[in-house]
Amino acid sequence: MTTQGPGLHTHVLDTLGLEIAAGEHPPGQVLRTDELAQRFDVSRTVVREVIRVLESMHLVESRRRVGVTVRPTEAWNVYDPQVIRWRLAGADRPRQLRSLTVLRSAIEPVAAGLAARNATPEQCAALTECALGMVATSRGQQLEGYLEHDIAFHRIVLNASGNEMFARLGDVVAEVLAGRTHHQVMFEDPDPAAVTLHVRLAEAVREGDAVEAERLTKEIAVGALHELDVLAP
Amino acid sequence: MTTQGPGLHTHVLDTLGLEIAAGEHPPGQVLRTDELAQRFDVSRTVVREVIRVLESMHLVESRRRVGVTVRPTEAWNVYDPQVIRWRLAGADRPRQLRSLTVLRSAIEPVAAGLAARNATPEQCAALTECALGMVATSRGQQLEGYLEHDIAFHRIVLNASGNEMFARLGDVVAEVLAGRTHHQVMFEDPDPAAVTLHVRLAEAVREGDAVEAERLTKEIAVGALHELDVLAP
DNA sequence: AGGAACAAAAAGTACGACGTTTATGTCACA
DNA sequence: TGTGACATAAACGTCGTACTTTTTGTTCCT
Incomplete structure (x- = not known):
């Protein structure tokens, strides 16, 4: 099970969340919104919304001039069912x-x-x-x-x-x-x-x-x- | 305590979250992104990001042609520290x-x-x-x-x-x-x-x-x- | 009455431009 | 040589607009 219905946003969110939870992006790694937009072939608007959600789960932190930084596990909202699902799917x-x-x-x-x-x-x-x-x-x-x-x-x-x-x-x-x-x-x-x-x-x-x-x-x-x-x- | 640092997004999110947690928008009520943008005097972009975060907390649900619907309490992510803070501040x-x-x-x-x-x-x-x-x-x-x-x-x-x-x-x-x-x-x-x-x-x-x-x-x-x-x- | 075509409303998406912050490098001066 | 002010640029933050898609309500025809 990925998550829910259709929507560009959902797909990007689920993919990124899964990757981060799986440790494919180690804490400290920076993701750039432009790169992500290119990678998923969506507009920066969509990427930004995804980042905001990931940020609210404390999986990443967005700072100017530096980019979107992956946060260490201790910061994650581990009670969020979505996060739990991502982690259970991982390693x-x-x-x-x-x-x-x-x-x-x-x-x-x-x-x-x-x-x-x-x-x-x-x-x-x-x-x-x-x-x-x-x-x-x-x-x-x-x-x-x-x-x-x-x-x-x-x-x-x-x-x-x-x-x-x-x-x-x-x-x-x-x-x-x-x-x-x-x-x-x-x-x-x-x-x-x-x-x-x-x-x-x-x-x-x-x-x-x-x-x-x-x-x-x-x-x-x-x-x-x-x-x-x-x-x- | 409201939440964290500066940012248009933060202010709108915190205000809306507080209001919903306080029951000012009863379950079932619909919010329109355009209206919110007008009310907070921000662009629709900002409102949409806020909505997405609120949605990830299951406080609201966004559907096309109908708007952003406030969800009943039973659906909320009550373990989210942010949600807890909002509710603790409320009635x-x-x-x-x-x-x-x-x-x-x-x-x-x-x-x-x-x-x-x-x-x-x-x-x-x-x-x-x-x-x-x-x-x-x-x-x-x-x-x-x-x-x-x-x-x-x-x-x-x-x-x-x-x-x-x-x-x-x-x-x-x-x-x-x-x-x-x-x-x-x-x-x-x-x-x-x-x-x-x-x-x-x-x-x-x-x-x-x-x-x-x-x-x-x-x-x-x-x-x-x-x-x-x-x-x- | 029932259903099919159509119209409108609202969110979803895209794009491009500009603003803002801040890490970083540079240059002058002591 | 070291230090501080300053310029620069990189990335996110915000905005406005235009276009797309889905859902829903309505109208009209049978």
Whole structure:
């Protein structure tokens, strides 16, 4: 997936963002707007708009008389879903996947605890449905279907937490889960233990058992971390 | 604080971002680039660049023949420090402060635990120094000095965790702490219990006691949450 | 009523010109 | 030889205009 619809601007932005995230333009390198316009065969107007967006993500910095400088990684807006996507597509996907999974392991247990207190009946029902969907697709190479339910499940938990910051992490989680499924062991069925944990988590949330929900989510998280440890360098 | 240096672009971006974050342009409202150009007395070029940045933050959506539509809050990139600053300056600062504090309460304990394992001697020393600075400024209306040390302290912990996603949350924490200090009880000295907890946390990190570091940070977090509950609606 | 052709509105794109800042080199002077 | 003022040029910043494309509303014909 590149990004969205048509548009000259979109193409240039996506290409440049991908390149920078991949480290093809090391920090400190300067890009000239004229050169970029020539390279992509677009007007300087389009390039400038792209630069402005990249600048708002702190991927580059534009200064007069010097040009557009690529900024070091520490400056990047690493929570921007767009940036995350670019980085996950690049070379250090493993590193990125790991740090995002650690982030999940911090957030999701707390979110699950809150969800147990705040989830609406509709959310509980949807959660149970997702868990059942995971069970149904957990065997026989139905990884795409499983992934879909898995993403939906975690998204519901984050939304049900009632905290806006948690809810907006749904996209990040989706990227992580998708990345994990698509770039690691496509030949194995998901861990049965994880499936069970999700089912029990749906129950705990439905029953309003916050501490159990938090505990189960922590277990899911450590499972995910362990999975990364065995499957990645 | 508006944002950064000079530049026509910066001014328009900041003004519009502030207005949208404040809800002055409700979701669904359409802005026309020509109108904006007229209003700010700048060229359409400048307006378009601003729109593109706003669009990358998912604050607006630009479509042909219809105009620039303001998007609902759920779509916003609420992790973008710029967006956070805009929202914190607006009307629903209390709500925002609360959800950010909950986020902190999820992240920082885990980060502190990691910091206890990974912190370098230099980081430990800096941490202790910050804690001492907090003690020194904890009495006698030195709130600005205290804030400075407090921010530095938490930033070090997040950095020392070794996780990039945690580290990049330093700016958010800084905004929260600053917002809390500047918009609530400026007349009271900080809670002595909190000061003690920070000192003990610095010790725990230095000694590599991860579980104690996590526990102490949780205590700090519940203290902050409680403080919000008594001081805000 | 239904659909197809058409017209208008707004953003998207391009281009060329000029302004502004600032890194850098040069020259004079001590 | 070193230092400071000054000129220069390179890059981005801003502007105005003209043209293109897409979407949408309207009108007219069947």
